[in-house]
Amino acid sequence: MPELPEVETIVRELQAVVPGARVRSVAVSLPKIVKLPVPRLRRAVLGSTIRHVHRRAKLVLIDLSSGWTLVIHLKMSGQLIWRPRRGRLRVGGHPIPQGTTGWPNKYSHVIIGASTGTLFFNDQRQFGHLKLVKTSELEQWLEEQEYGPEPLADDFTVELFLDLLRHHRRKRLKPTLMDQTVVAGVGNIYADEACHFARVRPQRRIASLTRRERRALYRGLRHVMALAIKHRGTSAYVYRRTDGGRGGMRPFLRVYGRGGQPCRRCGGAIIKTTLAGRGTHYCPNCQD
């Protein structure tokens, strides 16, 4: 999916325009995406007002006046699209397939009609899901998911990060960074980018990392996430009127998707390999 920066981008977009909208209709064309009986979803959301849109890890959280929170995971190919009655479209998540011009389309699996616009939950690969959690129990529920700290939060200190790494000494670096119980929200793109920032190869064992390297990884995670949010993510489209621009992080990626191309730091050829089943990119010259 969209990783933390892409989810944060769409959450900010939605939070700016959606609160206050009253839900008037719910249409589900792919029931398996909704992890509860559709009639129950209807009862929980129809007639309620959207209060607040926020995020934890890669989850989009939409608080409703009914006391329920919609919990949406976009996984690999989910999108959220807000089409307001007036004003510009807000699109977040996976890039829109070429040729797609309107909504709903064949990937629009959940459509929530509201007083000021319509929210589309689209997902090409159908991996995403939508759940419902009582807002009063949301904090508790999130704790049960055992997410690690938010990498950009004030309480994510270097000391905490070093401590988390100590619990995974025998594991390889990149899968550990992507472990949502270690740090929340890190995915395949930004794990590679953080490793490059820290000049460390993704396949290194945690135990082999020097204190200096661990601290560089901490800085790398924070830097890469903040930069990606600043540029509105790597591929989330954010439409302005009809033509729109896309998430602008792509030109700032130093290794992801750049196999065979020269390293922007040292000129070495970026290697693309596989680690933990995921495409993994690094510079063999300046990452050790």
Place this chain on the structure above:
DNA sequence: TTCAATGTTTAGAC
């Protein structure tokens, strides 16, 4: 035709 794609979970091997 084959493979890989911003995620997560699970089964099985060692």
Place this chain on the structure above:
DNA sequence: GGTCTAAACATTGA
């Protein structure tokens, strides 16, 4: 028990 890989989910496009 710990850690790894492959497969599964489903679809598309290079």
